[in-house]
Amino acid sequence: MIIIRRSIAVLLGLLAALTPLGIPPASADEPTSEPPKVELVLDVSGSMRANDIDGRTRIAVAQQAFHEVVDALPDETQLGIRVLGATYPGDDKKIGCQDTQQIVPVGPVNREQAKAAIAGLRPTGFTPVGLALRGAAQDLGTGGTTRRIVLITDGEDTCAPPDPCEVARELAAQGTHLVVDTLGLAPDEKVRKQLVCIASATGGTYTSANSVEQLSGRIRQLVDRANDTYTATPALVTGTGECGNAPILAPGVYSDREKFQEHRYYRVPVRADQELRASVSVALDRPLNRDYGVLLRATAADGRELVRGTDAGSGRTDVLSTGLRWSASEPDEPTEEPSEEPAEGTTLIVPTPTVCLVVSNSFSGQNTAAQVPGMPVELTIDVVDFSPAPNSPGLGRGWVLLLLLTVAGLLTGLITGWLTRWWVATWREN
Numbered sequence: 001m002i003i004i005r006r007s008i009a010v011l012l013g014l015l016a017a018l019t020p021l022g023i024p025p026a027s028a029d030e031p032t033s034e035p036p037k038v039e040l041v042l043d044v045s046g047s048m049r050a051n052d053i054d055g056r057t058r059i060a061v062a063q064q065a066f067h068e069v070v071d072a073l074p075d076e077t078q079l080g081i082r083v084l085g086a087t088y089p090g091d092d093k094k095i096g097c098q099d100t101q102q103i104v105p106v107g108p109v110n111r112e113q114a115k116a117a118i119a120g121l122r123p124t125g126f127t128p129v130g131l132a133l134r135g136a137a138q139d140l141g142t143g144g145t146t147r148r149i150v151l152i153t154d155g156e157d158t159c160a161p162p163d164p165c166e167v168a169r170e171l172a173a174q175g176t177h178l179v180v181d182t183l184g185l186a187p188d189e190k191v192r193k194q195l196v197c198i199a200s201a202t203g204g205t206y207t208s209a210n211s212v213e214q215l216s217g218r219i220r221q222l223v224d225r226a227n228d229t230y231t232a233t234p235a236l237v238t239g240t241g242e243c244g245n246a247p248i249l250a251p252g253v254y255s256d257r258e259k260f261q262e263h264r265y266y267r268v269p270v271r272a273d274q275e276l277r278a279s280v281s282v283a284l285d286r287p288l289n290r291d292y293g294v295l296l297r298a299t300a301a302d303g304r305e306l307v308r309g310t311d312a313g314s315g316r317t318d319v320l321s322t323g324l325r326w327s328a329s330e331p332d333e334p335t336e337e338p339s340e341e342p343a344e345g346t347t348l349i350v351p352t353p354t355v356c357l358v359v360s361n362s363f364s365g366q367n368t369a370a371q372v373p374g375m376p377v378e379l380t381i382d383v384v385d386f387s388p389a390p391n392s393p394g395l396g397r398g399w400v401l402l403l404l405l406t407v408a409g410l411l412t413g414l415i416t417g418w419l420t421r422w423w424v425a426t427w428r429e430n
Contacts, residue, residue, distance in 0.1 A: 034143055037078045037106055038223050039136045040066065043153035043185075045085030048123040050154070050186075054211055058154050058185050059123050065216035066118045072220055073109050079223075080106030080139050081114060084132040085125040096126035097159030102139050127155050130162035133198070137171050137178055146177045148204075150222050152215070154185035156194045165194060168201035169286075173257070173373035177234075180204045181222045183215065203283050203376060234378055239264030243301065243356035251382045256359075257374035258282065264359040268381055271353070272328045275386045279309075279323030280359050283376040287366040294320040295360040306355065327386045328353060357381075 048059040066081075073079060081104035088099040103117045104110075133149065140147040157164045171178050181204040182195035192208070199206045205222075209215035234255035240246045246265035258264050270276045280296045298306045309322040359377060 035076050035078050037080075037140050037143075037147040039080040039082055039102075039106060039139050039147075039149050040069075040219070041082045041084065041132050041136050041149055041151045042066070042118075042121070043085060043127060043129070043151075043155065044083045044121050044123055045125055045127040045155065045158075046123050047127070047155045047186075053185065056212075057123075059121065061212050061215060062152055062185070063118050063121065064212050065219060067115050068216040069219045069223065070109065070111050070114045070118075073111075073223060075109065077109060077223060078106050079109050079114065080104055080136075081117060082132060082136050082139060083121060084128050085123075086121055088125040090125075093126065093159070097128045097131070099125050100128055100132040100135050102135065106139050106141075126158050127153065128159040129153060129157040129194075129198075130160060130164040130167040133164055133167045133171070133180065134162070140178065143177070146179055148222065149178065149180045150183065150219060151180060151195070151198065152183045152185065152209075152219075153195070154191070155188070156191045165197040165201060168198040169373065172202045172376060178202060182206045183218060184208045185210075185215070197286075200283060201286075201376075203378075237266070237379075239266050239359065241265065243267065243299070243303075243358075246356065248354070249357075249379075249381050252380075254379045254381070256377045256379065258359060258361060258377050259371050259374040260363045260365055261361060262374070264377070266357045266359075266379065267354045268357060268383065269353070270326075270328055270355050270383055273386050274383050275325060275327040276355055277323070277325050277382045277384065278357055279321060279380045281319055281321040281378045282359075282361060283319055283378075284363075286375075289364045289366060292320075292364070293362045294322055295358075295362075296322050296324055297358040297360070298324055298326045299356045299358060301354060301356065326355065328355075 042062060044059065048062070049057055051057050053061045070079075080102060082100065082102045084100040085096070086099065086103075087101065088096045090096065104114050129151070133151070136149045140149070168180055171180075180198055180202045182199045184191055184195050184206065187208065187210070192206070196206045198204070207214075207218050209218055234253040237247055237249065237254040237256055239256050239258070241263065243265045246267045248267045248269065254266075256264060268276060268278070276298065278296065278298070280294065282294050294311050295308060296310075297308045300306060307324050307326045309324040311320045311322040357379070359379065361375070363375065365371065
């Protein structure tokens with residue numbers, strides 16, 4: 001009977017420890033062995049015949065850059081190539097705006113096949129960028145790792161709808177771990193804005209290329225980035241409007257979406273001997289009014305703020321990031337003692353305290369900015385062993401501090417007076 005009672009007590013203790021957590025913590029995806037996948041999307045529309053890059057046509061520069069990149073690709077990279085405006089030479093816009101094809105399927109690199117396919121391209125038709133992006137996303141398929149599209153074009157989409165920027169937001173909202181990087185071959189402000197919008201919507205980058213060296217170097221850099229970062233895919237999570245029912249997160253990297261002036265709550269278990277380290281980045285993927293900020297707070301379960309981190313912007317950056325550190329072992333945090341001694345032979349299990357992380361923003365969109373989907377949010381969480389910083393020498397407090405300041409002032413006055421008398425005496429003698 002004694003053994004049964006002790007077993008029941010232990011079981012109740014375990015249930016008490018697990019109850020505050022509700023459900024097991026969400027965890028970030030484990031890195032997989034899936035190889036990196038990249039698709040190069042090349043604009044072969046009629047404007048690529050322009051002869052304005054180092055005395056050569058834009059298509060010739062792009063072809064040479066492609067050849068150099070294909071030769072330098074790591075063997076483990078799975079590469080595909082899609083073109084737009086490459087086959088229809090007529091004036092029927094309805095037909096021309098469907099002109100996009102995959103000329104090299106995504107898979108292990110066949111260098112001779114890829115270079116032969118690129119060498120035969122001739123500038124021809126319209127510029128259906130939005131349709132090509134949708135096709136490239138389908139070419140790359142789904143999976144647990146990030147996939148990249150590298151779009152090279154010299155002009156804006158001439159076939160909308162679908163609008164390429166809206167297509168990029170649509171792809172990002174699907175949570176398919178897809179990043180679009182854009183490269184512009186023409187110094188046109190309207191084209192630049194469209195390419196920036198496409199890249200920002202998916203967490204990618206925009207670059208202007210004005211020479212073969214710039215274009216090939218940038219494409220190679222983006223492909224290398226796919227090899228370096230494809231295993232660090234954030235896990236999808238959905239924050240809530242209050243702490244009580246927020247998802248519980250284990251250490252890892254997570255992605256979410258947040259609307260303008262919204263608060264997103266998450267929970268992280270942190271033991272008394274641990275330190276929480278968290279950071280958040282918000283991508284500014286649509287037109288915003290100037291002067292805005294991002295706030296990351298750690299609060300206790302009762303709403304008390306423990307620590308905060310902030311970042312502010314004025315329209316000159318495309319990402320805002322901030323972070324915080326907090327330890328439960330700080331001296332001003334009282335620890336709860338058990339109300340009564342446990343029965344002899346009973347194992348006492350103390351529930352792990354839960355810290356609430358709150359991501360807030362002060363964004364307001366311009367007239368053309370859509371609220372849905374929300375802004376892309378990436379949240380990084382780590383919980384490590386607590387390591388207190390060494391205490392710096394202090395000046396004391398109360399009467400000790402007053403005495404120290406009095407002595408310091410007296411000594412300063414004596415030394416200053418002595419130096420002044422010495423200088424006056426020397427000046428009179430000379």
